[in-house]
Amino acid sequence: MILTVTMNPSIDISYPLAHFRLDTVNRVADVSKTAGGKGLNVTRVLAECGENVLATGLIGGTNGQFLLDHLPSGVQPFFYTIQGDTRNCIAILHEGQQTEILEAGPTVSAAEADGFLHHFRLLMKSAQVIALSGSLPAGLPVDYYARLISIAKEEKRRVVLDCSGKALEAVLQSDCKPTVIKPNREELSQLLNREVSADLEQLKSVLSDPLFAGIDWLIVSLGADGAFAKHGSTFYKVQIPTIEVVNPVGSGDSTVAGISSALQHAKEDESLLKQAMVLGMLNAQEKITGHVNLANYDTLYQQITVKEV
Template sequence: MIVTVTMNPSIDISYPLETLKLDTVNRVPFVSKTAGGKGLNVTRVIDQLGGDVLATGLLGGHHGAFIQSQLNIEGINHQFAKIAGETRNSIAILHDGGHQTEILEAGPEVSILELAAFEKQLHLLLKEASLVTLSGSLATGIPVDYYQRLLSIANQYGVKTLLDTSGKSLKASLENTEKPYLIKPNTEEISDLMGQELVIEDLEQVKLLLSGDIFTGVEWIVITLGAKGAIVKQGTDFYRVEIPEIAVVNPVGSGDAAIAGLAFALDSDFSVEEVLKYGMVTGMLNAMERKTGHINPDKLDKLKEKIVVTKI
């Protein structure tokens, strides 16, 4: 069973507009509201792939109840810890031919007692888990190094951890002995982490940076490049992944879908090439759908055939 952790869930609201006009009224013809937050997008895509998945994390208030009701409707297993605060909204405005403007609430304040109750529940879930994903931001009141604590708990049970976060939270998770099994930064996030720009065309620089001490113990480093695919370090090997051009409808959640594909493939003991293809194809399939965190599995095999994985 794959367990997905979402420490700061949200109701994801998507507003498509031909043109975003400032200082006036904008009327939208279509609104999408989904149970969201990065971890729940991961959950949904794993479920659509046919994986055995359970969602956990923190939920509170009317928004939390809405998210639980949506998961129930979709038939997705979940066991969330309850908090007193109101779960947040996250708004994405899709406008002006491919531009995306996001308005993200910080999320509720979480107490030490609420975190302790969540951890008690997580211990029980990890006894039955084979893999866990940790995704997204941390709500107010949660220490910036909190993912390090969750990594330590997962490692107690020998559960592989896929970590998808950025900034101080990612750095704190890598500067300790308890390391994630996989991380998935984009070029901006990895450059910020290393304190220098990563030049993808300079493969020797890429190899040198990704072999740094901070990454010791991390089995998979998947650097996503958007439409250009990915650069990957797996063990001591490096790979370039190239993807075909697609018609993008809604890119929101594509990174989460990629984590879902990676998690599903790793949990299925697929080959390195298949793991990378699943990570890329699920991200692309999400971008081709209107709803965030959704894929059409019927399109998977044909699109996956067009992905090229090259050892470098």
């Protein structure tokens, strides 16, 4: 069983407009609303791949109920209810551009933060792989992911972490490390306070930095250039085919779903990396965020190369 954790979920609202005009009325005929947040994108893709998924996180208010009502079929919800209302995130799609209006979300109380830690500990009995994704809501301490990872590690669970900024820094500076992190080059540059290029030798040096000691898998997204990965002391370059990109949003979350699924089934290194890349590409080929068409899976899988470097 895979447990997905979304600490700051949202109702994702999409407004497609032929033309977006400021300081006047814009009428939208085709509105879509989905249960969103990075962790729920991971959840959706895992469910579409046929995995057994538990979904948890913080929800509240009428938006929280909407989220529960719109979870993917087959997903088991074990969310923790808080007083604040789950946030809305609005995307205005216009003239080939995307303008986003993102609510900060509720402020979580200290009692609610402690309550979720207990709730999370109980869920360890049912899950073997934990996927932690996205931002932390206001009120949670910056080291909250580190606390969750500590609980998971006590139970000898494997953890895939996809976050950035101060929350990721706190994890890297803690004693309990996740099994996998999936930064991109920009996030690596922020962590190390220096520019990180796609040069393979530089990436080897970067991923060997003591900051990442204790993390089993480091998988760096390189966009259209595929990925660079370190597993233990072994480095890999992953080359992917050129595809027609329809909507890249959520591709990183789909990659996390692929990593989590591969860990759940104890796949070898090459298979893990290929599955992760395929699901990310399949998401990019779809209009809907956090959705994959598995009919194209095998074709793309065969076009990916993984080389030890």
